[in-house]
Amino acid sequence: MGVDTLTLPLSIYDVLLKEASLKDALVNTTITNLTLAPAKIELINADINLVNQARYQSRLKESLTPITNRYDYIIIDCPPSLGVLTINALVGADGVIIPILCDYLSLEGLRQLVNSIEMVQKRLNPYLKILGILPNMVDFRLNITKESLTLVKTRFKELVFKNVIRTCVRAKEAPSFGKSMSSICKLECR
16 A cells, blocks of 8 residues: 555554554555555554453444544455454444455355354344455366355355456565555456
8 A cells, every 4th residue: 555564653553452543543545535544563462462451352443433434434454363353343343345265265264254253243243244255366267266156155145246356466466566456456367
């Protein structure tokens, strides 16, 4: 996104620890109408430092409340694990888009994630909805891709998006150039 996180005084980590407000941690990006709450490397310590805090599952939701009226959409990007950060995102979100890879382990992980989302719905956020499942890094040349897509469509039916994100080497290169994927991936990523 063109933001050098090493030079920023505040990040989402400071917000989650309640050492800063989300409003103070926001930065503008080079993309029109896109504001970012940046993460820095210390975010890897969030699970350890938050789990013993009061209402640790709701920290993100509490920080979002004062700013939600300023934005049409707030997108929360989560790590590919079910730790404290992801639970915070699920508690603070209205809906979830689940990106999946088309392989066996990802399908097993999807089952676990759906179970966790249902648990969050029951205990912490009854308004949370699964908006859809988005196949990601899809390579139709591989048999496992076709088999996986068939399985996920059979199990989750209308929740699976019709469009997929195909494999694109340039998408993997985008962060190293400080660019968004949309700026670096044009028609060559089909």
